[in-house]
Amino acid sequence: MEKLLVHGGSRLQGTVTISGSKNSALPIIAATLLTGERCVIRRVPDLSDTNYMVRILATLGADVEMASGNVITSAGKISHQAPYDLVRKMRASVCVLGPLVGRLKQAVVSLPGGCVIGDRPIDLHLRGLEALGAEVEVKGGDVSVFARDGLRGAEINMRGKHGSTVLGTGNVMMAAVLAKGQTVIEGAALEPEVTDLADFLNAMGAKIEGAGTRTIVIEGVDELGGAEHVVIPDRIEAGTFLVAGALIGDDVILENVCSAHMTGLIDFLQQSGHLVKELAGDRLQISSASDLRGNDLVTGPYPEFPTDMQAQVCALCATTPGISVVTETIFPQRFMHVPELNRMGANIRMEDSTAIIKGVERLSAAPVMASDLRASAALVVAGLGAEGTTEVNRLYHIDRGYEDIDDKLQGIGARVERVRQ
Ligand code: EPZ
Numbered sequence: 065m066e067k068l069l070v071h072g073g074s075r076l077q078g079t080v081t082i083s084g085s086k087n088s089a090l091p092i093i094a095a096t097l098l099t100g101e102r103c104v105i106r107r108v109p110d111l112s113d114t115n116y117m118v119r120i121l122a123t124l125g126a127d128v129e130m131a132s133g134n135v136i137t138s139a140g141k142i143s144h145q146a147p148y149d150l151v152r153k154m155r156a157s158v159c160v161l162g163p164l165v166g167r168l169k170q171a172v173v174s175l176p177g178g179c180v181i182g183d184r185p186i187d188l189h190l191r192g193l194e195a196l197g198a199e200v201e202v203k204g205g206d207v208s209v210f211a212r213d214g215l216r217g218a219e220i221n222m223r224g225k226h227g228s229t230v231l232g233t234g235n236v237m238m239a240a241v242l243a244k245g246q247t248v249i250e251g252a253a254l255e256p257e258v259t260d261l262a263d264f265l266n267a268m269g270a271k272i273e274g275a276g277t278r279t280i281v282i283e284g285v286d287e288l289g290g291a292e293h294v295v296i297p298d299r300i301e302a303g304t305f306l307v308a309g310a311l312i313g314d315d316v317i318l319e320n321v322c323s324a325h326m327t328g329l330i331d332f333l334q335q336s337g338h339l340v341k342e343l344a345g346d347r348l349q350i351s352s353a354s355d356l357r358g359n360d361l362v363t364g365p366y367p368e369f370p371t372d373m374q375a376q377v378c379a380l381c382a383t384t385p386g387i388s389v390v391t392e393t394i395f396p397q398r399f400m401h402v403p404e405l406n407r408m409g410a411n412i413r414m415e416d417s418t419a420i421i422k423g424v425e426r427l428s429a430a431p432v433m434a435s436d437l438r439a440s441a442a443l444v445v446a447g448l449g450a451e452g453t454t455e456v457n458r459l460y461h462i463d464r465g466y467e468d469i470d471d472k473l474q475g476i477g478a479r480v481e482r483v484r485q
Contacts, residue, residue, distance in 0.1 A: 066459040068470060070447030071479035072429060076313040078476040082302045082320045083109040083467040084133070084295035088257040090156040091234040092264045092293060093117045096137040097126065097163040098238065099268055101290030105135040108295055109467040112460065116154045123147045124160070138290075142167075148174040148205070154464075155184050159231050161209060162189075162238030165198055170210040175202065180436045182395040188222055188229045192236035195220040196243055217245030217284055226394055227365040228253035233280070234261050240282045241270040249280040255366040256325045260296045267291035299325040300372045301466060302348070304441045306330075307376045308473075309350035310338040311383070311449045316476055318348045328369040332361050332377065336384060358386030358423060363394050375401040375442035381421040382410035383449060388421040401439035404432040408446055408454065431455040437465040444469070448478055457485070 084107030094117065096103040108114055108130065118135060121128045124146060126139035144164050151157040155176040164171035176184050190200045190207065196215040201208045217240065222233055233253040238261075240247035252258065254276055262275030268291045271283035302321045309316035310333055323330065323342050333340050333350075336359040341349040358381065363371040371394035381388035382405055392398050396417035406412055408427040413420045429452030434440030440462040447454030456462070459482065462469055470482045 065457070065485045066482055067485055068444060068456045068459055068462070069481045069483060070444055070450075070454040070456060072447055072450035072452060072454060074312070074448070074477050074479045076309055076316050076448070076476045076478060079317040079319055080305050080472050080476050082297050082305070082318055083107070085257060085260070085298040086111055086113055086465050087230070087300070088260040089114055089295045090117050091159045091231065091238070091257070091261045092295065093121065093135055093137070094159045094163055095238050095261060095265055095268070097121065097124065097139045097142060097160060098167050098241065098265075099288040099290055100138065100140040102136065102138045103268070103290050104292040106292070106294045107133055108135045109133075109298065111464055111467055113154055113156065113464045116150060117156070120146055120150050120157055120160060123150060144168045144170045144172060146171070146173040151176070156231060158186055158189060159235050159238070161193065161207070162235035165193060165209045165211060166215060166239040166242045169212070169214055170208075172206050172208045174206050180400050181398040186232070188224045188232040189235045192220050192222055192232060192249070193239055196236070196239055196247065198239075215239055215243035217243050217247040217282070219248045219250065221250045222253070223251035230255050230258060233258050237262060237265065237272065237280060237282065240284065241265055241272065241288065242286070243284040245284055247282040247284070249282070250278065252278055252280045253365065254278070256296055256299065256322070264291060264293040267293060296325070297322050297346070300370065300438070302326060303329045303370070303373045304376050304445065304466070305472070306333065306340065306348060306350050307373070307380050308445050308448055310352055311380055311445060313350050313352055316350050317343065318350070319346065321346055321348050323348055327367055329373050332359060332369060335359050356384050358384055358388040358421070360389040362391040365394070371395055371398060372438050374398060375438045376445050378402065378412065378419055378421060379405060379442040379446040382412065382424065382446065383426060384423045386423055388423070390419040390421065392417045400435035401442040404439070404443055405446055407432060408450055410446075426451055428452055429454040431457065434458040434461040437461050441466065444473075444480075
């Protein structure tokens, strides 16, 4: 196992290049299963999650390789059964369901496990596939989906009690592109990753309109061809570096960002007094400010404040003067970072799915335990500003979603080192 030693107190300065989006690359790699022709996906971050998805495609029989940020696939002859031992490790594997049942008229995928941020149901995914005419059976930890006579277009409402579903919208979209007739998805997720997937599917020959709005209309086609695609920038990686710069940065510049995808976070930072500037050429600049004040936020579906940035902002608010109130509505249990931040001297009190954060002067280093991808990132951010050396254990969590995070942090002046335990 590896851990990251974070020596706190070094000011951050310089330019960091943001990688392609993990949450865009994963469904797009799955979408290449919809054709036997060659696809090239560029700017894919080299993460354990993207490597898992590549391994799943290879196990299904696709000819796939990943090298220097490009995934090249030809899914000629593929099986409809996804391997349990791989799928169970990554929830996002569920998005092979749509392309498999869309192309092969059947799919068997193991049910995604829950995780520390909360249970991760797929009822909305399955409801959407059933609306397209598939029969769904959940048995022995597997979900089997089959459509003997192929899928046919339908009107589908994808809304759930916590709003829309990002991967659910993608799954149903990938199943519908080869269905007979028109599909209308109501209550679609608005996230940029859904739009990026739709752009890739259209490049393959699909007929999708309305991605990025609540209503997506898909005209089924007979087959899809190969395509090339460059993945959008990772708005959550960018947000994480933005928060680090807000905490202890002097003119940190992020390049290869799409600030239009980050308005929820940028608005929050600016309202709190942080100095965020948009620069020409897809760049953002951030410096820590002095006259900061506590601020409140409620996470919500895009374009509201993203749940994937909630933990990192809690770390920032831990040393922001005043009171900050952070409410999580997407994954109400997503506060595994709070006890660890309190071990570092933060003053955070929980009330149901709301964190009441009273800013303290400075955190102090401690050995802390990473529990999930974004909580780990929050602990690294906290360590950057803390007194002393913070040990962030179970680094594999962070390697799921942050490409070369130690190199990137060192590149802007952070004193961090990865050590094998
Ligand atoms: C995507 O997960 C992201 N992952 C998550 O990022 C992100 O937190 C989440 O969207 C919300 O923005 C990827 O894109 C790979 P959802 P997804 O379906 O699609 C409920 C990260 O840190 N729900 O939009 O799985 C669900 O419980 C990860 O990069 C149902 O009730 O999330 C949640 O409360 C973590 N039934 C809400 O909807 C369903 O069938 C939103 O979940 C599906 C979801």
